[in-house]
Amino acid sequence: MKFPILIFALTLTSSLFVHSANGLEPDSHFSDHMVLQRDMDVPVWGTAAPNSDVFVSFAGQKVNAKADAKGQWRAVLKPLQASSEGRVMTISGDGKDLEIKNALIGDVWVGSGQSNMAGRVESYAKNDPTLAELVTKAPFPSIRLMNGGPKPTWQEATPETVPKASAILFAFGERLHRDLNVPIGLIVGAVGGTPSGMWIPAEILAESELCQAEIKEFAKTWDREKAQARLDVAVAAWEKQAAEAEAAGKKPRGRKPLPLVAPGGASRGGKSGGLFDRYIRSSVGYGIRGVLWDQGESGTGVVGLGQHATMTELIRGWRELWGQGDFPFLFVQKPSGYGNAFSNENPITREANEFSELPKTVSEARGGEGRFLYTRLMLDNENAWMVPAIDLGSSVHPINKWGYGNRAAEIAQQRVYKKAGVVGYGPIYKSHAVSGDKVTVTFSDTGEGLVTKHSDELQGFALAGDNGIWHWAIAKIDGDDTVVMASEAVGEPTQVRFGYAQKRQWANLFNKAGLPALAFTTESAK
Numbered sequence: 001m002k003f004p005i006l007i008f009a010l011t012l013t014s015s016l017f018v019h020s021a022n023g024l025e026p027d028s029h030f031s032d033h034m035v036l037q038r039d040m041d042v043p044v045w046g047t048a049a050p051n052s053d054v055f056v057s058f059a060g061q062k063v064n065a066k067a068d069a070k071g072q073w074r075a076v077l078k079p080l081q082a083s084s085e086g087r088v089m090t091i092s093g094d095g096k097d098l099e100i101k102n103a104l105i106g107d108v109w110v111g112s113g114q115s116n117m118a119g120r121v122e123s124y125a126k127n128d129p130t131l132a133e134l135v136t137k138a139p140f141p142s143i144r145l146m147n148g149g150p151k152p153t154w155q156e157a158t159p160e161t162v163p164k165a166s167a168i169l170f171a172f173g174e175r176l177h178r179d180l181n182v183p184i185g186l187i188v189g190a191v192g193g194t195p196s197g198m199w200i201p202a203e204i205l206a207e208s209e210l211c212q213a214e215i216k217e218f219a220k221t222w223d224r225e226k227a228q229a230r231l232d233v234a235v236a237a238w239e240k241q242a243a244e245a246e247a248a249g250k251k252p253r254g255r256k257p258l259p260l261v262a263p264g265g266a267s268r269g270g271k272s273g274g275l276f277d278r279y280i281r282s283s284v285g286y287g288i289r290g291v292l293w294d295q296g297e298s299g300t301g302v303v304g305l306g307q308h309a310t311m312t313e314l315i316r317g318w319r320e321l322w323g324q325g326d327f328p329f330l331f332v333q334k335p336s337g338y339g340n341a342f343s344n345e346n347p348i349t350r351e352a353n354e355f356s357e358l359p360k361t362v363s364e365a366r367g368g369e370g371r372f373l374y375t376r377l378m379l380d381n382e383n384a385w386m387v388p389a390i391d392l393g394s395s396v397h398p399i400n401k402w403g404y405g406n407r408a409a410e411i412a413q414q415r416v417y418k419k420a421g422v423v424g425y426g427p428i429y430k431s432h433a434v435s436g437d438k439v440t441v442t443f444s445d446t447g448e449g450l451v452t453k454h455s456d457e458l459q460g461f462a463l464a465g466d467n468g469i470w471h472w473a474i475a476k477i478d479g480d481d482t483v484v485m486a487s488e489a490v491g492e493p494t495q496v497r498f499g500y501a502q503k504r505q506w507a508n509l510f511n512k513a514g515l516p517a518l519a520f521t522t523e524s525a526k
Contacts, residue, residue: 024048024094029286031153032101035144035185037108037287040324042077045285046091054093058103059083067093080105082182084142102156104142106183107176108288111169112148112199112280113295115192116332116397116404121170122163124401130347131167131402134174138162143177145170148189148279166190168332171405172292172412179413187288189279195268195301196310199280202273204317205302210309212264218304219263228260263304272302280318290327290416291318292387292408296334296374297396308373308380315384328416329384330408333374335367337394338503342453342514348403351393355454356505362462362470367502371519385415388425390504391516423447426515427481432496432522438486439463439496440478448512449480460507460517461485462500463493470497483509497521 026046036042036058044056048067056063056075065075073093086102111117125132143157145165155161162170166188173184197205205211234257242252261267300310315329341352359365378386387408393400407424414424427443427450441461443450452458461475463485473496475485487493499507499519509517 024052024054024091024096024098026091026098026100028151028153029146029283030089030091030100033103033144033154033156034100035104035106035108035154035183036077036080037185037289038082038105038182039079040287042080042287043074043285044077044089044091045072045074047071048073048093052093054091056089056091058089059087059105082106084183104144104183104185106142106185107180108185108187108286109169109173109176110148110280110283110288110291111166111172111186111188111190111294112291113190113293113332114194114298115190116297116336116401117166117168117188117190117292117294118192119167119397119401120163121165121167121401124167124399125163127399128167128402130400131171134171134402135159135162140174140177142183143170143173144183144185146185146187148187148283150278150282152187152282154185167401168294168405168408169292171402172408173405175406175409176412179409179419180417187283187286189275189283190294191275191279193298194275194295195298196295196307196314197266197272197300197302197305198268198270198275199295200273200310200314201276201281201317201321202271204313204320205272208309208313208317211302211305211313214306214309215264215302215304222263222304224260224262231257231260261303265303266301267303268298268301281321284318284321285323288322288324288327290412291329293329293331294404296332308377311377312381315381326383328412329381330387330411330416331374331377331384332387332404332408333389335370335394335502336389336396336398337392338505339390339499339507339516340454340505341391342510342516346514348400348406349391349393351398351400351403352391353394353503353505355508358459358472358506362472365462365501365504368497368500368519368521371502371504372500372521375518375520385411386518387411388516388518390499390519423511423513423515425518426511426513427509427517429498429518429520429522430481434493437491437493438484439473439493441483441485441496441498443481443483443517445515446481446511447515450477450483451510451512452477453508453510455508458483458509460499460504460509462497463487463490464495465490465492466494468495477509495522497523 054065065073067073083105089100138159140157177184245252340355341349411424413419413422425445458475461473464470471489473485473487478484
């Protein structure tokens with residue numbers, strides 16, 4: 001299932017958008033109803049007659065810019081304080097005075113990724129009662145919406161525009177607006193079914209030592225003949241089912257496999273960075289508070305390149321091009337769900353899986369590498385924060401988008417805004433110590449302490465020795481932030497892990513705030 005690219009229907013009535021050739025014209029980001037980022041320098045840019053003077057007046061400031069030989073200009077306002085008062089920005093030059101009306105000052109967030117970011121409020125509200133209730137509260141005068149693209153413009157969050165907005169991004173922004181009491185601007189550029197390689201700027205990918213080294217390493221063992229043979233089989237199978245479907249008057253399933261692509265090439269068609277160019281690049285440089293990312297089901301789309309390296313460089317690249325320092329980059333954990341919740345009565349976690357018994361053997365718990373990848377991404381990148389989704393409800397397109405957006409907002413409030421009393425994370429592995437046959441694990445983010453839920457037995461810890469064979473451990477909470485464990489099958493443990501599986505309904509360590517412990521392993525990252 002794919003969701004359409006978000007496109008807002010806009011009626012442009014302002015004279016701001018009517019200009020003669022080479023006339024004064026601000027970039028379309030600076031339109032009626034805009035939100036400017038508070039507490040930092042605010043760039044404003046556009047075009048005018050070559051070498052002409054341009055003046056920008058706003059909130060008691062008047063700054064000058066000089067258009068270059070190509071007619072491009074850029075002015076910078078000094079930091080502004082948050083304000084819900086609709087103000088007018090005046091831009092003067094070429095003998096014109098242009099007014100941008102109803103401008104607010106607050107926090108601007110960019111949302112991007114694939115279908116779980118692109119999915120609209122109107123699509124999810126049908127099965128998400130909390131999101132549906134939120135829609136009835138529109139309009140939201142201090143929340144503004146923008147769809148990223150070649151010439152994006154702002155619009156107010158009204159009963160007509162809210163249903164067309166990204167469900168997760170709007171729920172995220174509404175929660176921040178409600179708790180922080182500042183205007184919120186939401187810019188979204190997302191396309192269903194797209195890999196991360198189409199969102200990393202092409203120039204960043206090309207010069208990335210990390211990505212290029214990984215591709216070269218993969219190429220050492222890549223066998224073109226075998227890859228072509230596998231592709232030929234896939235093409236033949238598709239053509240057979242397509243012919244059968246056509247004979248039956250039906251449409252064929254899926255798409256015909258694309259031609260063989262060598263290591264480093266785009267395996268999904270298009271080009272690396274193409275979607276960044278189409279939906280994000282035009283917003284680069286606009287003052288923002290941070291990014292909320294929801295993607296991962298489609299991988300990287302670059303042959304021989306993994307998600308960890310791609311996202312590490314995507315985060316770095318976006319920040320480098322934006323020129324705004326290491327701004328916060330939040331990303332939703334994948335896969336979505338497949339864990340139990342402290343309570344399914346909480347509207348955020350009501351779609352979580354039910355608690356289940358521990359598998360008989362650790363080998364039955366599969367997929368831990370993919371689960372832990374997103375935690376590693378957070379640990380390995382400064383000011384990048386994972387939005388834990390293990391207890392939010394599973395499936396490729398989880399229906400509880402209000403829950404996902406609100407969990408992301410709680411992470412932002414704790415880690416980005418440093419708001420006192422907000423707990424966003426459950427216990428996170430900090431360190432471990434081995435003493436004989438026992439292992440003690442120390443956690444951070446324990447809040448008021450650790451707790452077991454749904455069972456008197458603490459489930460989900462496993463131990464291994466030098467032979468690398470994992471066995472379930474008998475574990476007990478010992479104090480506010482530690483768990484002690486042992487296994488009769490592992491006399492000399494050297495490694496420990498918790499919740500290391502794609503589906504971990506049986507893992508039941510929480511903090512007293514009701515948030516689940518993050519999966520971890522002490523093995524070296526693979």
